[in-house]
Amino acid sequence: MRVLGIEGTAWAASAGLYDSEADDVFIETDAYLPESGGIDPSEAAEHMHNAIPAVVDAALAEAADRAGEDEPLVDAVAFSRGPGLGPCLRIVGTAARSLAQTLDVPLVGVNHMVAHLEIGRHRSGFDSPVCLNASGANAHVLGFHDGRYRVLGETMDTGVGNSIDKFTRHVGWSHPGGPKVEEAAKDGEYAELPYVVKGMDFSFSGIMSAAKQAYDRGQPVEDVCVGLQETVFAMLTEVAERALSLTGSDELVLGGGVGQNERLREMLAAMCEQRGADFFAPEPRFLRDNAGMIAVLGATMYEAGQTIEIEDSRIDSDYRPDQVPVTWREDESVARIPTNAADGDELRGAEATVEIDGDRVVKRRAEKRYRHPELDERLRRQRTTLEARLTSEARRHGVPTPLVREVDPREATIVFERVGDADLQAALTAERARAVGRHLATLHGAGIVHGDPTTRNVRVDTDVERVYCIDFGLGFYTDAVEDYAMDLHVFEQSLDGTAEDPAAMREAVEAGYAAAGDEAVIEQLREIESRGRYQ
Ligand SMILES: C[C@@H](O)[C@H](NC(=O)OP(=O)(O)OC[C@H]1O[C@@H](n2cnc3c(N)ncnc32)[C@H](O)[C@@H]1O)C(=O)O
Ligand SMILES: Nc1ncnc2c1ncn2[C@@H]1O[C@H](COP(=O)(O)OP(=O)(O)OP(=O)(O)O)[C@@H](O)[C@H]1O
Ligand SMILES: [Fe+2]
Structure with missing residues (x-):
């Protein structure tokens, strides 16, 4: 089988041919490079208009070389339906429709982000990996669950590449900025920048403002570049590890243009090596x-x-990966139900190892080799101290949590009372989800954000029906409704990624929250969910 593909969501006017018998991929790309500033949508569309015909001709010529006599040139035409820049997508859509009609073959409308993921799965041969997409306009971790690629975590503001490109515009470097930051960072020293992870979500705007300010204050640009790479890529690596831990998967693939960065690939490989997972990054020509x-x-x-039929093939500039029904995969889930640990077991979370010792558990935040040592030391110390403090304080406000027996911030170790007989993920019911809603409302009422509420960070005592919150390491104090709503969003994302009936569970959480907390937080949650994130 041969399929011709056309891509043109933003900068790459590209046509490709996949020959499935030879498992061979031909790619012809004509890149748009803005003369100054960033990508301009109308200039980009003009580029598509001018460049698409020639790259398609090159792919057709390749098809003609490969087709036997009396064979059709290709079996289907595929194109990027979105997400991307509307004016570019429309040109590509029109080209694809007319080519499919001329060749009289079916049309396939592809989600560009799912394509970034599937190329990694295809090239690696992995079965059911977690995928980190690190591209210009996006950044998210995806896992397959219940017939869809679920967004386990994502940027709450701009995409990772675009954030970096904004910084480089500020310092006067030409587009694209990512490779320039990588080059400059080779000669720099680590500079500290804010580190922002919320469960498996994250945001870049605070880091980028701090980076611009550091540059404006006269800090050497190469040092700021090191700080940017070390911070932003450590955040991406951390959320990828959280996704592996939450889903129980031991395979990770990388996608997206920022994946061409060697430091990012090195960090992901080191993280996977340390936790015994397999990592795969496709060649650069498949990443960008x-x-x-x-x-x-x-x-x-x-x-x-x-x-799809021509009349149903309109483009969608906000096309999200979880909108695509994944009919080409067996309905297996990446999520594996954890079993409860026995005495003497050592569990590995995303951040720490947890040793079960009778009625105590010893949690140790081991060194993360992928992180810059200074950043690693800072995060482990801060999180250990905060986790101990917030775990105790939450209990004083009436939220069940384990007793804290000992804390050693220098060794990043806490000894807790052992609580519950199952993780919520293995014992999920609507009643227990409702209890989590109530607990979050109580925490927020006391000005505390959990920071990482997931179905693995809630323990259940099924004998006495008690629901405990654990793992407050990403918690903090605030009175911002946005942060409270993010807490709920993080929990609901973990339900979407792992629960059998996420809709019912979401409803239960919100009912529990509404009974004990502020309605304005639920309203803010709706606002967060409706945000367009592709900027
Ligand atoms: C929707 C679609 O149009 C969009 N495409 C896109 O963003 O192009 P992509 O090729 O995946 O990524 C481009 C980004 O990748 C960054 N980049 C390229 N080489 C890099 C490097 N060595 N280090 C860091 N970033 C790099 C560039 O700075 C730019 O921001 C997307 O996938 O989000
Ligand atoms: N006090 C406790 N009582 C019983 N089990 C616990 C306790 N603390 C942790 N565990 C078990 O250990 C697992 C990992 O703990 P924890 O979530 O604190 O570590 P982590 O490394 O921060 O994990 P992650 O970052 O993946 O959420 C929990 O999912 C739970 O099964
Ligand atoms: Fe892309």
Whole structure:
């Protein structure tokens, strides 16, 4: 089978050909490089208009070389339907429709972000990996659950590449900035910047403002570049590790243009090595935007019968990966139900190892080799101190938590009372989800944010029906409604990624919250969910 793919969501006017028998991918790309500033949507669209015909011709010529006599040139035409810049997507959509009609073959509408993920799965041969997409306009971790690629965590503001590109524009470097930051960082020293992770979500705007200010104050630009890479990539690596821990998966693939960065790949590889997971990053030509990945996913979707009629093929500039029904995969889930640990067991979370010792558990935040030593030391110390303090304070406000027996911030170790007989993930019911809602409302009422409420960070005592909150390491004090709503959002995302009936569970959490907390927080949650994140 041969499938022709067309990509043109932003900067890459690209056509590709996937030959499934040879498992060979041909890619022809004509890149748009803005003369000054960042990507301008109308200039980019003009580039698409001018460049798409020639790259498509190159892919067709390749198809003609490969097609036998009396064979059709290709079996299907696939194109990026979104997300991306509307004016660019429309040009590519029109080109793809007319080509499919001329060749009289079916049309396949591909989600560009799912294509970034599937090319990694295809090239690695991994079965059910977690995927980190680190691209220009996006940044998210995806896991397969219940027939869809679920967004386990994502940027709450701009995409990772665009954030870096904004910094480089500020210092007067030309687009794209990512490779320039990578080059400059080779000669710099680590500079401290804010580190912002909320469960598996994260944001870049605070870091970027701090980086610009540091530069404006006269800090050497190469040092700021080291700080940026060390901070931003450690955040991405940390959320990828959290996703592995939450889902129980031991395979990670990388996608997106920022994945070309060697330091990011080194960190992800080190993280996976330390936790005994397998890591795969496709070659650079498959990481940056390219039509090869569109053709490969197009072929998979075509085989699964997921083609579209011309009249249904309009583009969608906000197309989210979890909108795509994944009919080409067995309905298995990446989430594995954890079993309860026995005495003497050592559990590995994302951040720490937890040793079960009779009625005590010893939690140790081991050194993370992927992180810069200064950042690593700072995070482990801060989080240990905060976790001990917030765990105790939450209990004083009436939220069940384990007793804290000993704390050693220098060794990043806490000894807790052992609580519950199951993680919520293995014992989820609507009643228990409601209890989590109530607990979060009580915490917020006391000005405390949990920071990482997931189905693995709640323990259940099934004998006496008691629901405990654990793992306050990302917690903090605040009176901001936005932070309270983010807490609920993080918990609901973990339900979407792992629960059998997420909708009912979400409802239960919100009912529990509404009974004990502030309605304004639920309203803010709706606002967070409706935010367009592709900027
Ligand atoms: C929707 C679609 O249009 C969009 N595409 C996109 O963002 O292009 P992509 O090729 O995946 O990524 C481009 C970004 O990748 C960054 N980049 C390229 N090489 C880099 C490097 N060595 N280090 C860091 N960033 C790098 C660039 O600075 C730029 O921001 C997306 O996938 O989000
Ligand atoms: N006090 C406790 N009583 C019983 N079990 C516990 C306790 N603390 C932790 N555990 C078990 O250990 C697991 C990991 O603990 P914890 O979440 O604190 O570590 P972590 O490394 O921060 O994990 P992650 O970052 O992946 O959420 C929990 O999911 C739970 O099963
Ligand atoms: Fe992309």
